[in-house]
Amino acid sequence: MTIKEESYRLSNLKTLEAESISIIREVAAEFENPVMLYSVGKDSSVMAHLAIKAFYPKKVPFPLLHIDTGYKFPEMYAFRDYYTKMHNLDLKVHRNEEALKKGISPLSVGTVKCCAELKTKALLDALKEGGYDAAFGGARRDEEKSRAKERIYSFRDKHGQWNPKDQKPELWNLFNSKIDPGESIRVFPLSNWTELDIWTYIYHEKIEIVPLYFAKKRPVIEKYGQLIPVYTDEHEEETKEVMCRFRTLGCHYCTGAVRSEADTLPKIIEEMMVARHSERITRIIDQDQDSSMEQKKKEGYF
């Protein structure tokens, strides 16, 4: 490396940050009506932070959309409202009220059907109602094997479906934004980040996240080899207090906690570096079938 290269060196995180900001701006410039999916999790916090940076000193020029299944952790709702207000973000919330009225839950119809109604259908309806032609998602390629195959601009047909066998080529950082009316794209500005990058970035940038990510003594029951938090006194018998935290956040029925002492960011990062299991192991929904994520994505899920 020459002296010149050495003095104009960008750290890994700053390089990833620049790439993501560039993608976010490109979509804002080329699409009529973009929206940013906001799931309240750590990746969403990072993505929202990058959007704020991209348009600083102005306001983020598109809304954030939360697909609310109604079964998120109470701490998530509190954090969502606090975070979006604090950063002057335009928050939209959508729920599949009809399904909720029918009493659909993982307990009544199983996880596959529940996800299809409360996540996939709710998402597709919300995108249609809002007339959004581009939707940002916080998925990373290191998360799961079918995500490792997805482009940064991922095309969806009129029914919001993905065809993994026929993706458009995507060379350099030149993105093809041409779509027909009714079609849309999903955009993944965090594609090239790893879970470790996300955590070190949160640490460096002092980004706020839902407190559930930090270890604390919580009442849980042990089920499917996972620690499931308890919010009512239904399971009084089996409930125990365990020092634990969440690696990902989803619905309280389907997201397990892991035993952990990591109650600060440096401790979480240290834990990450020796982790032997992927973060998705705490998602009960991904383990339904061998290709469950790919299947859900084909149907329109993020």
Added chain:
Amino acid sequence: MKGSDSLVERNQNIDLLRFATAGSVDDGKSTLIGRLLYDSKSIFEDQLDLIKTFSKTHRNQDIDYSLVTDGLKSEREQGITIDVAYRFFSTPKRRFIITDTPGHEQYTRNMATGASNASLALILIDARNGVVTQTKRHSFISSLLGIRNFVVAVNKMDLVDYSEEVFENIVSEYNAFSDKLSDESIYYIPISALKGDNVIERSANMPWFQGSPLLDYLENVNISGGRNLTDFRFPVQYVNWGGDDFRGYCGTISSGVIHKGEKVRVLPSGKTSEISKIVTYDGDLDYAFAPMAVTLCLEDDIDISRGDMIAKVDDLPVIAGSLEANVVWMDSAPMEIGKDYLIKHTTSTVKGNFSEVLHEFDPEDISMKPSEFLRLNEIGKVKVELKTPIFADIYSENKITGSFIVIDPHTNQTAAAGMITKYNQVSPDKACKAVKTKVIRYPGDKREEAQANYDRLSMQGTHCIYVDDDLLLETLCKGIPVDSEQYSDTIEDLCKIVTKSGVSVVLCSDHLSS
């Protein structure tokens, strides 16, 4: 937590190598990547368990490493790679982003997708088959894309008794072919992806091979042909304004460095101004460089929109009205000569058409053959006429301002990828009245340098003329003494006339007016 703090810092400052696999189907690309990730303990246990279960039930083996990257259902069902997989891993020395690409000819565009952001190509060859057409096609595409570091891994050595002779024969076969590429640096290595020979550990089966194992090489190789830090280019991506009097131009620096206070010129208007502020969320900066994403503010109120280009006053890209480019055709619908396509180049999308295929390349030996138009997966050099000019550089000098994609306006397909090799400058009054042509002066004894620069400029399509004392004394200044005022005035007048019509002058003389 001092321990993890320093770990975090180290993780941030080790450099990143992006590499892409290449080679024919079944040469072992996916197996090698799976092996590399497995042996370096980069696969999570739950993911590994899934792979092992699938291997036992469907493949009748303990572990099929290709399942690590072949993540789509149809890929696992058919046992092939269809699209690029992106995998991430790091060692204490380096971070890696691997793109594992498909080998089938029909998926060539996915291979090009994976290779376009890589700085090293890992080319696999099946020791039993030697160099085949796909090996050559992928090597050629990697070379066209500007990759200058190749690793050629001769795989499945376990099936040829780890024979040195087989390896050496393939090395000479590939060498004979690669002579026709650009000057890549090539590292040859015999491996067995399946058994792990020379992947991470040196192979005991091939004591005759003295080089380092693959991972060791990848951790230490010096990567050439990186960023351009010389020529500042800033394609305006998004104009940020409204409400108050803030007006900033958002974008990603394609190349070069910019300081606060520096003089810039905006294309196509040609207007000049100074950088008043370099704005980021983390505070204003004194300078910024590629590939940072920043917001620039200018001293003067100039009309600037997305697709405009900001560069330094004395170092501008060319305002190109037509191009010559190497093109990889990626659409099942063949190229139509004369049809209007959309050309996306940096942040601007313009209409353009192909006027002519200059030649098609035969991947077998990189020979050129005549061709009317290009079909799916064909590669050729073409002429492009643009309806609106773009602000371009040559691909070999600037990857970002030298590349473009072609979009079919009827199907919205990404039809082709192009790399600019030559441009024709639009005459100044057509595109940009204020763009100044240059008089590039050399002292009288630097004639060779001056001529070389003239050759380079005109080869790239810049309108320019070459003038030196010999030429002047033969013509315009016949009989005029070289140290007279008349002599130097004649030179100045000549430069004035020529530059007025948008033509630059490369001037080599010691007899100029002071």
